[in-house]
Amino acid sequence: MKKLFGALATTAMLMTTAAYADGVTLGLSVDQLFESRVAVNNGIKAGAADRGYEVIEVVADGDAQQQNAQIQSLITQEVDAILVCAVDQNTIERALMAAKKAGIPVVAYDRDLPDSRVVQAFVGPDSTFDGKEAGLYTAKALDGVDGEIVIVELIGALNDQNGIDRSKGFREGIASLKNVKLIEVPTDWDSARALAGTQNAFQANPDIKAVFAATDTHIPGVETVLADLDKIIPQGEPGHVVVTGVNGSNDGYQAVVKGVADGFVVMGTDATGRKAVDLVADILDGKKVERVNVIPGDFYTTADVEANKDKIWGAN
Amino acid sequence: MGETIRNIFARQKWMAIAVATIVLAGLLTAVSPVFLTLSNMQSILVQSSVTAIMAIGMTFIILTAGIDISVGAILFFTSALFAQLMIDTESYLLAFSAAMACATFLGALNGVLVVKFKISPLITTLATYSIYRGAAIHLTGAQNIPVPREMGFLGNGKLAGVPVPIIIMIVIFIIGVYALTRTRFGVYTRAIGNSARSAQESNLPVNRVTIAVYAVSGFVTGIAALILLARVGGLQSGIGIGIEFTVIAAVILGGTKLTGGSGTVTGSVIGAVFLVLIDNGLNLMNASPYIYDIVRGSVLLAAVAVDRISAVRQQKAVEAQRAARIQGAAVAG
DSSP, X not given: OHHHHHHHHHHHHHHHHHHTTTTXXXXXXXXXXXXXXXHHHHHHHHHHHHHTOEEEEEEOTTOXXXXXXXXXXXXXXXXXXXXXOOSOTTTSHHXXXXXHHTTOOEEXXXXXXXXXXXXXXXXXXXXXXXXXXXXXXXXXXXXXXXXXXXXXXXXXXXXXXXHHHHHHHHHXXXXXXXXXXXXXXXXXXXXXXXXHHHHHHHHHOTTEEEEEESSGGGHHHHHHHHHHTTOOOOTTSTTOOEEEEEEOOHHHHHHHHHTSSSEEEXXXXXXXXXXXXXXXXXXXXXOOOOSEEEXXXXXXXXXXXXXXXXXXXXXX | OHHHHHHHHHHOTTHHHHHHHHHHHHHHHHHOTTTTSHHHHHHHHHHHHHHHHHHHHHHHHHHTTOOXXXXXXXXXXXXXXXXXXXXXXXXXXXXXXXXXHHHHHHHHHHXXXXXXXXXXXXXXXXXXXXXXXXXXXXXXXXXXXXXXXXXXXXXXXXXXXXXXXXXXXHHHHHHHHHHHHHSHHHHHHHHHHHOXXXXXXXXXXXXXXXXXXXXXXXXXXXXXHHHHHHHHTEEOTTTTTTHHHHXXXXXXXXXXXXXXXXXXXXXXXXXXXXXXXXXXXHHHTTOOGGGHHHHHHHHHHHHHHHHHHHHHHXXXXXXXXXXXXXXXXXXXX
């Protein structure tokens, strides 16, 4: 009986140890903190907590050199894997090479490092798909409109792949529309610039039919401009400006609920974060993983946004 | 005649940027029929208001030969505090009072650090930039916080048909001009920039005035923060990033010397408008988004180069006049 209890106790201890995965520690290197990034990071932390992993989080505040130093620090702390969202894909490679030399696997999240020889897997949004969803909705809403169709596109940072892909997808989505004049407004993800650019675009083209915001956090600024011009007209009525965006923040949610925006693509931030941890776990277990893993967003309109509130990360 | 114009340019440091602004406006009028409309003029002034208001405060700092890199972070912290207090208390009065007091305090703190520790203002405010921004991110958890739409009056409302941000900008501009040209505070500010040592030896309250200029800049930055918050519709973690460079560029374009002692509030406000004109023009022309930075940088470089060339010419003219006077005196002697 004693032997049986002893064996049970040993097994229980081993299981407990296995549950804590031999003290696996993830290094989480974050480019900078903003709402959607925090949402993905929360998904990573939740996924890590489920597996009993510890997380050491470092934030570079948009400084590439600082991020390199922080990755070096994670290597020194002997983390078991590094999850990274790079500030700059060109300068980070050297720091990641050091991780490779130390035998630490690296998974990129949210922003891919396609040319890296170190990154074993990437998980992030399917930005082309997301942009296309918004484009297809816009095309459908403007189908049959006569004459020139002027559309404002609030572009994200010009060197950000997610911004570039959303733009590409949006253009694919509106390809069926004829006689489109697209006004590109660079914003560098800055809502103040987006606001000024939208205002200027409406000055030059008072008959703008639609606005696409690469991030829905720009939509309150668009609302400001529309309100200034008395152009907040209910959906379906003549003169209504079709507004769409990508992200899933509370700004976007509120705008879609009010009907100021027609619809928005909600990114799967929690799913992205959890998938990142799953990839790390598979790599640590020696399993083969896909190099590129994308998670497409879901498009919600004013008609169905409230019914899907629990799926919108910014609304909860 | 040429000499008279040169003298006017030499006396009124803001004339160069004013001429550059008129030339740019003329070009934009030629290429875009929309440019010279009343509503576009209003748009330009509204868009300039935040930078212009902050530039007025920054002018005083640069006149003392100082600089404040942390104004963008003060703007962000003030916005964050206001938005958070609005959520927690739903009291405009409390949120407004606390935000303005905080903005003034953060500015004054920069001044105190510069004065007491005698560290370069650039390094001091670079450090406080990081502290203020980090504290704001900590306060809000990097979350976006919407502000009530009624607050939009500050950013989008009108009084007698004039947008509120323009009215606020004009009021601060008048106060700024008055303070700089008609008060002892303005005289002391320029005196410190010309020579802090001489000002000290003349028993001027150098430390108090230096702290005050940073506090004034913090205060007006607080006002700019609330206008921006009202216009953007809520707090976002990207607010204020890089705005310090736009503000400093406006001041320098306006003819204020980075070495202190010489400059005008008028020039800084025109400098802010000039910077907005560039983006406005590119937007109106539906220019490729890839050329914005190139055009902005090139125009800035050209404006600074023209200013520098005219300064060198003026210096040479002054030296030639002095040499002629000395020569004349020697001949007479």
